């Protein structure tokens with residue numbers, strides 16, 4: 001699989017990052033800890049990802065309340081893979097209902113140590129702030145992140161779920177204080193969520209940052225699996241965690257998705273392939289964080305890596321989804 005430079009971090013990443021958010025839960029939602037993929041299913045997905053050429057696993061301390069990192073750690077120990085994937089993990093969300101959250105320096109240092117322990121490694125390659133902490137000045141967080149970079153516990157740092165304003169503030173703080181800087185952004189980006197086009201992409205370009213979007217299928221909405229007036233398929237994302245996607249449940253979204261399904265049919269590709277190719281083809285997108293539930297889902301989207309869409313093809317598809 002093709003790799004690309006991740007900003008100026010010195011790291012190169014495959015164009016797909018394996019999202020491990022469904023291992024032992026559905027993301028960081030405590031009420032779903034223990035659900036999602038079993039360890040056996042997670043192992044199969046990791047095996048399939050490595051066989052397909054994926055070089056990065058994306059997880060977070062709080063995914064499945066620690067279960068995602070633990071499964072990755074056990075997989076690394078069991079397989080001792082010849083080509084060890086880069087590990088990307090995150091910090092911010094609480095590890096369980098009622099536990100602490102945020103990016104206070106002491107918490108960042110503590111959470112990183114707990115991630116290293118669960119993963120069974122001395123260092124993670126990519127460390128990501130999972131959200132913006134309104135209660136902690138970003139310069140303080142960057143101080144802690146710089147410390148762990150200097151201590152070689154982390155190779156590069158990135159920021160997730162940041163606005164352009166927040167990103168700019170963080171980059172200025174790093175420059176002014178000579179601290180490690182965020183080298184890439186991991187925000188949501190898909191045909192149904194195009195906010196990064198407003199300002200964040202321009203900022204990434206200006207500062208030479210990478211961009212690795214999550215949810216390129218909008219949690220499955222762009223596959224056409226959700227139909228008007230029909231309950232979501234059992235076990236699907238909308239059945240398990242509907243709140244995160246309630247904004248999509250409008251007539252306008254169903255109409256847009258229908259038009260998109262027609263466009264995919266005309267091209268002779270699956271909607272999932274077209275949706276992921278659309279996200280990957282933006283010049284600012286370094287690589288996409290994908291979230292397959294099963295090996296077949298992962299294999300079925302590999303053709304997206306070969307489907308390059310030019311600017312006018314991307315614009316035509318985007319027009320199907322009025323903002």
Ligand SMILES: NC(=O)c1ccc[n+]([C@@H]2O[C@H](COP(=O)([O-])OP(=O)(O)OC[C@H]3O[C@@H](n4cnc5c(N)ncnc54)[C@H](OP(=O)(O)O)[C@@H]3O)[C@@H](O)[C@H]2O)c1
Nearest residue numbers: 019020021214215216217218219220236237289290291297
């Ligand atoms: N930084 C953050 O805040 C953040 C937030 C969200 C996600 N992430 C990361 O990004 C990863 C991916 O996010 P995501 O899971 O929301 O991505 P996504 O690709 O938008 O949605 C994944 C969902 O789409 C469905 N799906 C996946 N591949 C499919 C295929 N080939 N055919 C049909 N349906 C398919 C599955 O739905 P069903 O479950 O219904 O089968 C799956 O749960 C996560 O694992 C996590 O690592 C990060």
